[in-house]
Amino acid sequence: MSAPERLSRFPASRSLSGGRKGSDALSIVEQHAALTQITARKGRQSDVASIVARALALELADPGRATNGSGRTAIWVQPGSWLIRAPGSERGELSTSLRQSLDGAAAVVDQSHGRNVIEFSGKHAQSVLARLCRLDLHDRAFTPGASASTIVGHVSCQLYRLESPVPSFGLIVGSTFAEWLLDELQAAASSHGWNFQPVRNAAA
């Protein structure tokens, strides 16, 4: 019998909850995602945008934004550089196919194992995140689709607001910082309570 494939970054293999008991608990969900960073070579930005639009049916985001298309998200990270998030089933294949279709117009780096994606949502998500992060996260300032590389809980993090009726945020963090960030989120959310759902590990 082979060992089950570990997909979760976290030691917990089941859902956890903590903090105050109540109906306003925040939800912290680990996501199994494929991540690939593409950085355009000098002067090739418009080529990269048209190639990605053709290959993935995905418009590359403007500075400070994230765009969705065909189940994937393009997140602006720095001038000429985007992080593409796709479902975990596309791990490996996403960066291979992007590298092929971009054909030297951009540097393509697979970050699926280097970064972790955590989604944080709930009625009080903005005020709880404000305990960890210095950006203005008000509905008017940080609208759905807004994105920022910033510091959350003392670690560098890509933070973006998801399209959702309840305030929801995606946090992409270096994977060795993921447990730290989870601890920080849980501590910050304990005044309202939290539920944590790790990625389910595949059965052996």
Added chain:
Amino acid sequence: MHLIPCPYCGERPQDEFHYRGDATVKRPAPDAGEQAFYDYVYTRANPRGWHDEWWQHYAGCRQWIRVRRNTLTHAVAASAGPADALPEATP
């Protein structure tokens, strides 16, 4: 909280940035002599008032930017990308 306007990200807290030195020094010509290179590497003015500086937005877009900052009041008058010049006139 001191805000620095990043030309790429907008206003961001100062703790996302590292100070990277004086943006007014120019590398001398290769044959300029030892003294010119000594000054280029080591000699710095310590102005009281407006100063053009390099800052790196290390926790954001990772870019080096030019910032015109008042060393007395910490007011920031302008910022620009590394290849762009700051406005001529200081307020």
